[in-house]
Amino acid sequence: MINFDNIEQALLITVIGVVLIFVVLLVMWGFMALLVRLTAPRPEPTEAQTAAATSVTDDAAVATRRKAAVVAVAVALAIEAERARAAPLLQSAPGPISPWQATLRGNALSRRAGAFRRNPPAR
Amino acid sequence: MINFDNIEQALLITVIGVVLIFVVLLVMWGFMALLVRLTAPRPEPTEAQTAAATSVTDDAAVATRRKAAVVAVAVALAIEAERARAAPLLQSAPGPISPWQATLRGNALSRRAGAFRRNPPAR
Amino acid sequence: MINFDNIEQALLITVIGVVLIFVVLLVMWGFMALLVRLTAPRPEPTEAQTAAATSVTDDAAVATRRKAAVVAVAVALAIEAERARAAPLLQSAPGPISPWQATLRGNALSRRAGAFRRNPPAR
Amino acid sequence: MDVQELIAVLTQGIRAFTWANGVMIAAGSLLIYLAIVRGYEPLLLLPIGAGCIFANLGMSAYVDGAWLATIYAFGIETELFPLLIFIGVGAMIDFRPLLAQPRLVLMGAAGQVGIYITLLLAVLLGFEMKEAAAIGVIGAIDGPTAIFVATQLAPHLLGPIAVAAYSYMSLIPIIQPPLMRLLTTPTERRVRMEYAPRPVSRAAVLIFPVVTTVFVSLLAPAAAPLIASLMLGNLLREALVVERLSLAAQHEIANMSTLFLGLAIGATMTADRFLYSPVTGFQWQTLMVLALGLFAFVMDTVAGLLFGKFMYFVSGRKINPLIGACGISAFPMAGRLAAQVAQEEDYSNFLLMHAMGANTAGQLGSVVAGGLLLALVTGIGIA
Amino acid sequence: MDVQELIAVLTQGIRAFTWANGVMIAAGSLLIYLAIVRGYEPLLLLPIGAGCIFANLGMSAYVDGAWLATIYAFGIETELFPLLIFIGVGAMIDFRPLLAQPRLVLMGAAGQVGIYITLLLAVLLGFEMKEAAAIGVIGAIDGPTAIFVATQLAPHLLGPIAVAAYSYMSLIPIIQPPLMRLLTTPTERRVRMEYAPRPVSRAAVLIFPVVTTVFVSLLAPAAAPLIASLMLGNLLREALVVERLSLAAQHEIANMSTLFLGLAIGATMTADRFLYSPVTGFQWQTLMVLALGLFAFVMDTVAGLLFGKFMYFVSGRKINPLIGACGISAFPMAGRLAAQVAQEEDYSNFLLMHAMGANTAGQLGSVVAGGLLLALVTGIGIA
Amino acid sequence: MDVQELIAVLTQGIRAFTWANGVMIAAGSLLIYLAIVRGYEPLLLLPIGAGCIFANLGMSAYVDGAWLATIYAFGIETELFPLLIFIGVGAMIDFRPLLAQPRLVLMGAAGQVGIYITLLLAVLLGFEMKEAAAIGVIGAIDGPTAIFVATQLAPHLLGPIAVAAYSYMSLIPIIQPPLMRLLTTPTERRVRMEYAPRPVSRAAVLIFPVVTTVFVSLLAPAAAPLIASLMLGNLLREALVVERLSLAAQHEIANMSTLFLGLAIGATMTADRFLYSPVTGFQWQTLMVLALGLFAFVMDTVAGLLFGKFMYFVSGRKINPLIGACGISAFPMAGRLAAQVAQEEDYSNFLLMHAMGANTAGQLGSVVAGGLLLALVTGIGIA
Ligand code: NA
Ligand code: NA
């Protein structure tokens, strides 16, 4: 029942297929690296940036700032991902909120902003 | 011009058709009754429910409550029916409110929320 | 290479085509004028209208009012045109605002409303 | 290119135009007028009216390659449009009132009797059996069912059948109340019905559409696509986890299908098939279909009310006979109407839940009756 | 499976790729660039650009069974997409400014003269009559009309015609103002037009689309689908009772048709038909179509302005000749542009209402002109 | 019409019904149960389940002219539905995390190895090469890719393949974590990855989809429609100027395609092809496809994790091997899952950006792998 020709062919396809997918994606790597490098926005350090760059020198501070950035990005990404799933929530997608949701959120924001202004909203 | 074969057949179809529709829907009755009975949520009387059940004993009160319930349901249903017609309004359907509606409602609520007026939201 | 038959035909088509388009649109002019005239709302001058008509007599005032009307209409039309382009904004079109837009607008309005707080918005 | 040829080309449209086309354009305009000014089922009568006008300006469903013919082939011949609309209808129906009072389902049987009485009358008037059945199905008082059945039995009558179905449907508030008052006594109309429904669990609401589809499809395979699409829509609604699809069914899909269905049906209403053909003369069958359609509506209501009276006696005067009139389908107008007429007699009498139960039963009954009719007429091989 | 065969399979894509494909992909990318960065009619040029790229990667509209060929067959060959877009366009147009000042309708005739001048020039350049007419119709300055006519007269030129129509349309703000300033004097541009329109009743607004459909369809049956779909959309808009359908026409239907129309048209832009064929060499006609298209835009504007000047004299200097430039269609850009140029001369001169009236007249005129052209060219049986 | 004939007509549905149909209806109901109650990919499993039930009630994709057959012919045979869904998917993907860390793209290669291991096993189990490849492509762990490839290689296995693809996809949170814990050490899972991405310019984000389409289409023409539709969607998203089209792709088009795709695929699951045929007996291949599909999921994850460990060593312990598991695709669940498992070990370890990068790489890899597989299997002319 086993067809050895088929198996040979399958093995061949497997080897070629696996090699090719790596080759293609390696090329993609190169292309993407190049693309991002070539189109990178020209670094025009403003005064503020320069100041920041010089003032923060110890590694710990850098690590902390990096972590904070990562957290922020992660949260943003997670929110984005959630949005992408429940796609109707995307950008100005149709019907993202019900009338009262909008109202209550506005309300909540107002109240929260009033009471805890020193403590920026937790999330 | 009148085709008696046709009329005979039409009569037959009429009789069979009317009988069958009743038979089918009778079976549906049985099925639905069974379905609702078999899947009924287990009655687990909580304390509050028991108390209510015992405290309301006179028929008039029961009737009044029933009527109230019916009114509520009727109103809800009518609203639902209206909604189904004007389908864009359904649940989180697209575009439930205009931008300014949302704004003004938020406004109204804020005003009502007068308590926090002194600290206007940061943004 | 030049086919004189074709050119003759093209000239003929041009003449006929240009004449016909004018003829058709001339007929449309007549039809439209007639349509608007025949279906015009019966003029039933109310007291207010009559009063206004008599009180404003000097040409300058008429011109001013006319200009104001034109401005209003022009602005309205321009808004309409914008809307028609960015059609998602039409009437109760899907997704006119994002949740946070709504919230922040409500917020902004609240703050602005601060000055006139004694006169809550009419609606 | 001489002058004569030129004139021939330019007058082509006018020369093809007949007085009958003119009358049909007037008829299409009338439908649009009724839709816009009178509010008669505008979502369907406006597109049908427009399609009718277009059909009589050379853009009928019978001109190969014309845009309305393309739409007709795409959605009517394949029967997709009525089914897609049914998915949307299913997503708008709540079967809880019916599940809570399952005996009301019988009302949905009585309300279909008019189908058969009309079929009989149509045969007597000389229509072929298939035509008679297609005309009778106007009595299902449910647009998509009528169109689905008529497309299979008598596509050449699709225009008048659809127009009858939808225009009388919008006349329900005019047709039914007089019959209600005629056939019931004030005492009967004042009957209050107990509302002590069984609680309907979520499981029941989810199992119901699935089992109903299986059951009806086995018993009336011809009705299978109708019941399947209706119940699919209902399942999308009740599943709660596929709101995207449920909303798509109710909006995008339903809106597009409704617009194109109306246009395509209107596009069948050419003068020579609807009014006057140079070959076969006046098309009397159009008027007869319209008249028989009205008859079907009346007969359905009468049968429903009489069955309501029967239930009134059988139940020991506990069932208000008015809800018999909801069994005709015409969801959800008939339901609200019965509740209103009951309140005319006694303002504190709330029948809405019962009326809506009977009304959804009518929706079920219409589909089943349509399928049985198809089976009986096509299955037995009547010419 | 030997190595050679394997290499053959894996290099299949690359071997089929020619330098001309590369150039076409660059052209497609340019269209996308113009759409995104310059904002040139992005809703159409982006899909056309993408379709052009795909077409040159083996996914053209001419590969049987390929996805873009399926979409092409579904919506372009049947002419459905431009008509569906027209339903949406109709639902966005307000004809009140035109109804209130019906004499402006003549502007819509003058703005079509460029169609015929371009046709003449194209014939002189050696194009077949049908091709010349299809190229001329770029001068209708209305995308769906151009595509509808070109599909029937010269489907092989659809790509360059659509690209010309849409890319020049987005260039209107660059093309028109210099011509306006060249052909009119400041005195003429400063003319203020009285705005004392007749009140337009709801009845007029509802009767207008119906009667216009009948009238234009009879006179130019070839234009019937265009005018019918445009006026259907307008009727949906003005009916007020079918907002669901009106919104569906403007959004769901218009968005999908626009996306797929763009893709399918782009998918006709294969290198061998657009740029260089190994068999027939360079496809000069592409460049000629693009050049003639620009010529058509200029000629339309010139004709419109000259007619505006004519009206200026005839009316006793009461009509501002600038609004003649709105008769070209290009709704609604041309209308707003004329009002702007007038305000450059005199900030307190408000022409917008008149300009929009002339602009909607141009929309009507474009459809009529397209239909008449089709009738004249196909009807008379020119090879 | 005698009684026997009548009974024959009325029992037609029941007589055609077999025990196998009953089992398939139960299976369809199970899919619906899993979709609604367990939340397993409800957007697809609910329509597939419904379609399966309908298919076993006489409305299969194989009944000429039936509504589901019409939908099948319209969107599955033409391959339009998966491609339209891909336009929507593309419009939801953000490639910035990948562009910022391009080396992660290799993860997307490793995660496709399961495709080939499964293909090998399927061949060993006696499947034809095309069938084996269609089964293997379940290992692409990407619904539209699997359906696109299976439609071309083995349409008769489309049902089980789609069910496997989507039901296991929803089981990712159950399948992957144990394998992650088994194949990696706590030390490895605690590796923190630096996040110092290059800034990604708008130009890069816009050029990326265009160049990727060109590159992949040239290398694997069979994958061209997949990559083209995915990247078209992404371009619509990133263009910002065509939000209408982007939203239409994500909502209207995606919703309708999803619903009809699910129904049409379910409609292929007739008892005689899926379970038991009176002619050929039990259809063991269904169970084998389901088992092989699970195997493919496991193998992909294993290969991804092992490659992750390889990268961990190669990079000097700077790459967390968990993100290897994201290369399987299953966008975006796999990405979030890896980040979660990493946080189980160390709450302050944020891997999400890297995981999402690898995950989008997996999406790319799936498409490329699917295309290469098609090329290798069909191109070389294996029977
Ligand atoms: Na009925
Ligand atoms: Na024009």
Ligand code: NA
């Ligand atoms: Na994968």
